[in-house]
Amino acid sequence: MNTWSWGYVGDILPDLLKGLGVTVEATVLGSLVSFALGLVWALALRSPSRWVTWPVGAVVEFVRNTPLLVQLFFLFFVLPSWGLTFSPLVTGVIGLGLHYSTYTAEVYRAGIDGVPAGQWEAAVALNLPRRRTWTAVILPQALRRVVPALGNYVIAMFKDTPMLAAITVGDMLFQANTIGATTFDYMEPITVVGALFIVISYPTSLLLRALERRLVR
């Protein structure tokens, strides 16, 4: 019962890899949502109007300071009663993306603040319109600075995807749990899930560090 069986590992690996595919899919889509939404928050929080900054600030703080798992349950169990029904994966992607957007917003804020005042001043001196100043001068420089920090949140999100198992998304942990429930042997499936996580997240973090050295000169 408690001895490690490679044969068993071989049997369950296809299902776990299928789960890995779902995990990666959720991470990639969730990241894209968080990148886009985070930028929206960051720009909205710079609005001169309190009617924009106050509600956006409240939403961002609320989402950031409540647990992801609670948010996932809310999206999964409460929204359908309002007539909004999504597949578990889409619900998970929305949940991950929304939750992490409150962190990426902070990353963008720091990146935008890091652009020297002289860049804004040069844009004024050249009479560049505000929109053009953002799109051609400020954001390209800010985004370059934030790539490594955004990457770190992608890894963090990757490691949070097992929470999606709780809302029946067929990710790695969900698969491992399903296997264990039928075989009553959890050691191999859960261990392999852990191994697959580190096999992906550690090289990715090394890659990010290399990228950081290239981008931040």
Added chain:
Amino acid sequence: MSADTHLPKDAAPGGTELIRFDRVTKRFGAHTVLDALDFTVSAGKHVTLIGPSGSGKTTILRLLMTLLKPDEGTIKVGDAYLTHEEKGGRLIPAGEKHIREVRKNIGMVFQQFNLFPNMKVLRNITEAPVHVLGLGKDEAEERARGLLDLVGLTAHLDKYPTQLSGGQQQRVAIARALAMRPQVLLLDEVTSALDPELVAGVLDVLRDIARTTDITMLCVTHEMSFARDISDDVLMFDAGRVIESGPPEKIFTDPEHERTREFLGAVL
């Protein structure tokens, strides 16, 4: 405020008034940097502002570039107020649209160059002509090439600013400002951030521009020999006031004010 801050209207032939500061006050917190300052600059003149640091010279340039707003007083460029607009016969604080319209007559070169590091040299120069003046890409590039030729950097148009020396970057910044064909060029200690051996190249370019164009220059510098070379007028500032002004021959050789003598004694 008092008569001594009033400059005599310049009597240059054909020189019409282009810039007018009228009782402009600027405070930073409790510190009054400019105190009801009056002065005028005629079109085509090259005016150098000198004086100890903190005397308000750079503040004047930043007010003109609308990077700062005056607390009191008005600034006029040509016929239009930079700080205000006229509505129903009354002066009200200028809106963004009005400011943009007046501001297009003014260009500025900064101490720290402030080139856009995400754009190559050529695009640094064409960006505003294309997106502000509405020039076609080809026309803007042709203009940029001409200006790069003027500042001696044609070979570098395909490089990023960080690949250039400070002196080269500053020459690109000069070309970038000129590409907008401003009536007024503001030069804010443009050689202060440069290694000594790179200063001459930048000053040569500016001398060239001063000699060959009719652009009005307002210059804050610590390079007194340069100031002497290009200036029609030198304004000596102290504590937010013009305490003395005149042609460079007069100011540099026979200043009237004791503070001017002290200052020149310290920097020359």
